[in-house]
Amino acid sequence: MKVTVDEDKCCGAGNCVLLAPEVFDQREDDGIVLLLNAEPAGTEHARVREAAAVCPAGAIRIGEGA
Amino acid sequence: MTETLPGTQSETLPEFPGVRAEKCPFDPPPRIQALQQDGPLTRVRLWDGSTPWLVTTYAEQKALLSHPQISSDVTRPGYPLSAPRTAGGSLSFILMDDPEHHRQRRMVQGAFTVRRVESMRPAVQRIVDGLIDDLLAGPRPVDLVEAFALPVPSLVICELLGVPYADHDFFQDNSKTIIKRDTTAEERAAAGGRLFDYLDGLVGDKLDHPGDDLLSQVAARVKAGELTRAEAAQMGVLLLIAGHETTANMIALGTLALLQHPGQLALLRESDDPKLIAGAVEELLRYLNITHSGRRRVALADIEIAGQVIRAGEGLIMANDIANRDPAVFPDPDELDLRRDARRHIAFGFGVHQCLGQPLARMELQVVYGTLYKRIPTLTLATDLDRIPFKHDGQVYGVYELPVTW
Numbered sequence: 001m002k003v004t005v006d007e008d009k010c011c012g013a014g015n016c017v018l019l020a021p022e023v024f025d026q027r028e029d030d031g032i033v034l035l036l037n038a039e040p041a042g043t044e045h046a047r048v049r050e051a052a053a054v055c056p057a058g059a060i061r062i063g064e065g066a
Numbered sequence: 067m068t069e070t071l072p073g074t075q076s077e078t079l080p081e082f083p084g085v086r087a088e089k090c091p092f093d094p095p096p097r098i099q100a101l102q103q104d105g106p107l108t109r110v111r112l113w114d115g116s117t118p119w120l121v122t123t124y125a126e127q128k129a130l131l132s133h134p135q136i137s138s139d140v141t142r143p144g145y146p147l148s149a150p151r152t153a154g155g156s157l158s159f160i161l162m163d164d165p166e167h168h169r170q171r172r173m174v175q176g177a178f179t180v181r182r183v184e185s186m187r188p189a190v191q192r193i194v195d196g197l198i199d200d201l202l203a204g205p206r207p208v209d210l211v212e213a214f215a216l217p218v219p220s221l222v223i224c225e226l227l228g229v230p231y232a233d234h235d236f237f238q239d240n241s242k243t244i245i246k247r248d249t250t251a252e253e254r255a256a257a258g259g260r261l262f263d264y265l266d267g268l269v270g271d272k273l274d275h276p277g278d279d280l281l282s283q284v285a286a287r288v289k290a291g292e293l294t295r296a297e298a299a300q301m302g303v304l305l306l307i308a309g310h311e312t313t314a315n316m317i318a319l320g321t322l323a324l325l326q327h328p329g330q331l332a333l334l335r336e337s338d339d340p341k342l343i344a345g346a347v348e349e350l351l352r353y354l355n356i357t358h359s360g361r362r363r364v365a366l367a368d369i370e371i372a373g374q375v376i377r378a379g380e381g382l383i384m385a386n387d388i389a390n391r392d393p394a395v396f397p398d399p400d401e402l403d404l405r406r407d408a409r410r411h412i413a414f415g416f417g418v419h420q421c422l423g424q425p426l427a428r429m430e431l432q433v434v435y436g437t438l439y440k441r442i443p444t445l446t447l448a449t450d451l452d453r454i455p456f457k458h459d460g461q462v463y464g465v466y467e468l469p470v471t472w
Contacts, residue, residue, distance in 0.1 A: 011168070011418040012175040014425045019409075021180075028182075031175030054410060056420035058132055 002063040005033045009059040016051035082110035094387045106372040118146040118381030124392035127384040131417035135367040145364040146381035150251035156296040158304040177280045183425040207448030207471040215317035223309030228279025241307045245461040265302035315464030320350045335439040343436040346404040352411035355387035358463045444472045
């Protein structure tokens, strides 16, 4: 799994941080997403997929494989 | 561009918002909920005779709320207004589109990150414990709205913004006027004006004497030339209203719903599992969906969805209360089930306008639901359910009073 985030799209709602805090964080000044781990371990995959699904701004993309 | 269908056709359309059934105060209006079975899009009639689309299903609401060709700009022709609006005045960024919405939202988003909010949890726990101490030491029965549900979020947002809590009667009364559906345009403008002037005064104070609070950060943006003072004051109004009214309603209405579902209440009373409590918050947000007036938008271009074409300039209402009861997403949707996985709900909306303060709302509700029923295990309603005054006339749903005893 390869995760990418779009900082311009992100609206800082924080859903991804609640769901997968090992993978996502937020910038302190404006709440925009920080990607901590672009290639999370298999145990994180379900949570990362859920984070992408609930992201209100569609700012999280998941590439499969690799 | 007209949105009004010919008279005879328009008069047969369901009115929106609808009316809840008398014995089902937690369920959406039955006539509106039933529209879901007719398909994802249908026309409804509003107070002003306009006939925007009502989007009834979860998937289509999410698709449209995140669609690049829909607008939140309340000044555009075709926008489905919830009440008469008076022209002029400064708009808050929830009624603007990107990029200006994004620019202004980012100025305050940092105060509501998951990490920042988590650091406030001990302070919120102290506030909740202190108010429960007062309840237990005070007379019974007591109105839980006045004595607990309103003070918790009001104290929290005052602290965060840097607004004196001593002024709570003033801002709570004016907020109440603004969000009542039957407030006249003049009354709404007057209440909005009073809050605007109040926040404008506070922004002025913070310009001269900045403190460690969000309003001081907003004032600093004025000093830096990034915001006008009017924009700053309007932002303060938005954060102050949104910061106390919504959470207060979730606390009181949530408590009433739990008292009507004693088995569910027992789960919260008997569990110390933060996951169960967090899940319960999500389910109560889904089930109660207090923002029951729909998310409103206007199409900027023709949009094809679910076999229909929404024309540019047509209004759209995403009724998120019925999306959160969509059986395609939530099995047995009308059941309150604190153990279900409800995290996909759209009670906070969806798209780039999704609630800015949601981490704070979640944390406050986790502390409240995780504490109140343990500390007052015999909490019970002090009147009959049919004597509770529900906010049928509110843009935000809830109860005006909740007499309880123990």
